[in-house]
């Protein structure tokens with residue numbers, strides 16, 4: 001390819017597209033390459049696109065809060081028309097159940113207060129009054145469906161909850177990626193689909209470009225790995241995995257789409273629930289459905305897989321998740337037909353992403369998004385663009401981490417939090433909650 005690019009971004013998922021947009025805004029000539037036929041067809045397409053704030057670390061909460069403002073200001077942020085339309089943010093509010101696992105949300109409430117995010121602390125009567133369709137009994141510890149005592153309460157009531165009114169989801173995660181693609185193109189960025197990267201080229205100790213499966217060679221002094229569940233394979237191609245203290249791998253996940261209990265208008269009356277007591281999260285889904293995902297309880301075996309060769313059929317995990325959710329939502333039934341999503345998370349060792357440079361000059365990564373970074377994609381894009389800009393200008397990010405100004409919340413954020421060199425963060429939930 002004779003064209004000159006400043007940066008090649010491997011991957012056109014929500015985060016790859018967000019990085020391209022932010023780099024293009026800074027004047028970089030970007031090219032996203034993706035082996036799939038369109039933007040957002042990878043794990044982004046399977047995302048539940050939940051927008052919520054209750055991360056286990058203050059930095060996690062701060063990033064999610066900043067990210068939220070990009071979504072509610074989406075048209076102003078992108079300043080572009082998309083022939084397919086722009087996505088909407090749909091507010092549902094989020095009920096988070098207090099459990100031993102989340103330390104009864106003590107740290108989360110402190111972080112929410114610190115950021116001025118409204119929330120209501122609810123006792124059992126409060127939960128029942130607000131959401132009368134919920135069974136508030138305690139079921140913890142989460143069990144397998146064939147374990148003795150499955151679906152039998154272990155206590156009269158859970159330990160209460162918090163309700164965060166500002167939480168919701170994005171109508172269509174794939175379309176949101178297309179929106180970013182159009183916004184990037186409007187600023188001169190390019191996208192190349194059906195283009196699989198098979199090699200990362202280097203010269204004199206610096207990245208120089210990528211080779212595609214069809215033999216095409218593309219040159220650029222900057223290459224960014226945003227390959228989602230394939231991220232570890234790209235890092236291996238670049239030879240940078242050894243220089244990372246935190247690594248990534250692909251984890252198989254199932255999400256269930258089920259009808260609500262009879263006569264219930266869940267789309268309007270329902271609520272997003274993060275429920276460690278039953279090991280599930282759920283949210284209303286467009287079309288009056290309920291979407292149920294796993295909060296990765298200890299009893300479930302984690303299925304680490306080869307991202308190019310895994311079982312895309314539903315398994316007994318699907319039924320387990322619906323039965324668990326049926327402990328909480330009164331009258332919920334297991335439908336005859338299994339519907340939903342089987343897809344992959346790109347999980348880091350501590351379920352916190354890596355937004356960083358690498359030991360190979362010019363090679364960067366936004367990986368390990370651990371099932372919880374869709375909501376943060378725009379702010380991750382902005383952080384990565386700033387980091388790349390500063391490091392290319394000679395900044396020693398490993399020695400003195402880049403401080404990123406969060407424009408909506410007006411805070412400085414230490415990007416060392418997302419470093420590949422960090423120690424495993426002991427405050428993480430080590431689950432999709434982050």
Ligand SMILES: Cc1cc2nc3c(=O)[nH]c(=O)nc-3n(C[C@H](O)[C@H](O)[C@H](O)COP(=O)(O)OP(=O)(O)OC[C@H]3O[C@@H](n4cnc5c(N)ncnc54)[C@H](O)[C@@H]3O)c2cc1C
Nearest residue numbers: 011013015035042043044047048049050197228369374375
């Ligand atoms: C089932 C599920 C539910 C989720 N729910 C939520 C949620 O509710 N809220 C939330 O915040 N997050 C959620 N997430 C996480 C979120 O969706 C991801 O963090 C996010 O979509 C990752 O975006 P990405 O751009 O990094 O990766 P991807 O969307 O996976 O994009 C990576 C791209 O890289 C391409 N690629 C890979 N290898 C190569 C190669 N060799 N050459 C060229 N291209 C390549 C792929 O084709 C792919 O398109 C969920 C994820 C899943 C799977």
